[in-house]
Amino acid sequence: MNNYPEVVAKIANDYLDRVKAQLRLVPVREQAEFLAEIESHLYEAYQQMAGEDDVARILAVLRNFGEPAEVVFERLPHTMARSGKKRNVPLYIVGGIFIALFGIPLGFGGLGVLVGILAALAGLLVAFCTTAGSVILVGALCVLLGLVQALFPALFDSLVAHGVIQMGGPVGDFLDHFTHFEQGLMFILFGSVWLACGWGMLRLGRYLFRGLRFLAMLLFDRTRRFARGVRGKLRPENRDVPRVNHVAAV
């Protein structure tokens, strides 16, 4: 039973309420026992405190006892008081939920974008090479036709008669003004231009291939560094590796 004066009881109860507020995460039973123990201490200290002024005495007792936050700070980790490592457990849970809800889908999305970019770059390279190959094939065929027309005009006419070579319209009318040999030379010249274009495309394609390979390696390297960084953060023992490998007193 406490025999505090009313004003002292009010101050003491106010203090206990503040302690209780700090202990709101503590199980009720432990909370009550902790508060009862503090109440007992405050009462006895108040009785032992010398002085005329009751308020000054209880304030001195509370000053000696410490602030409520100090009283519970970092000393009740099993109760998840607002300090220590376990304080962060709810944050870890919330963080895990956020990662599960957003991080993983975004991670898959990012992976999808990365794969898409790489596939697009590969497609671009294949398309370019195919185009260059087509140009070279057209040029080679034109050169071959030119040689046939210049050296074997009867064979060329036979191919036209059988429909293997179809050449009519304005182009045919234009070519009728020239001899077979001249037509062959024109075909060879035209085919050579196409061959030159195809060869040029292949030359350019080599630089394009190197550029795309550089981009792919860059993306791969960045991804690997990111994964390594994440792995390092997940393993705290890998961090803070001392750079100094030898210390000696000379």
Add this chain to the structure above:
Amino acid sequence: MVEYSEEGKDRRITQLRKGILELAIMGVLYNERHYGYSLVRVLCERGSIALKEGTIYPILARLDRDGLVGSQWVESAQGPPRKYYSLTASGRQLFDELSPEFDALVSLVRLKREAPEQAHEGKKLVIRKA
């Protein structure tokens, strides 16, 4: 020369006391049982230190939880009931094991204080990097 602020010094003193206070409490409870207020009085009178009295209760709760002290509520004719603490067998055993460790640390600190300054002259701390 590095100068520490008063606040920094107080913080270090507080940290130092927190580490030792648990052992000191176990030492007081080794031979006799105490309740919180009487324990504080003993610590302050024997140790001559200014102690925030409330700091011992979380320590006592932790020791209680770890089974190093036992507690018992006892009615008091002078006011609210008191919670008495006493060291358990495992608490005694742990105290017996920790005491030599603490003594070794104290002897190290005293050795530094008593060692002549000349002994350190001419020595440098060299750090070689890889």
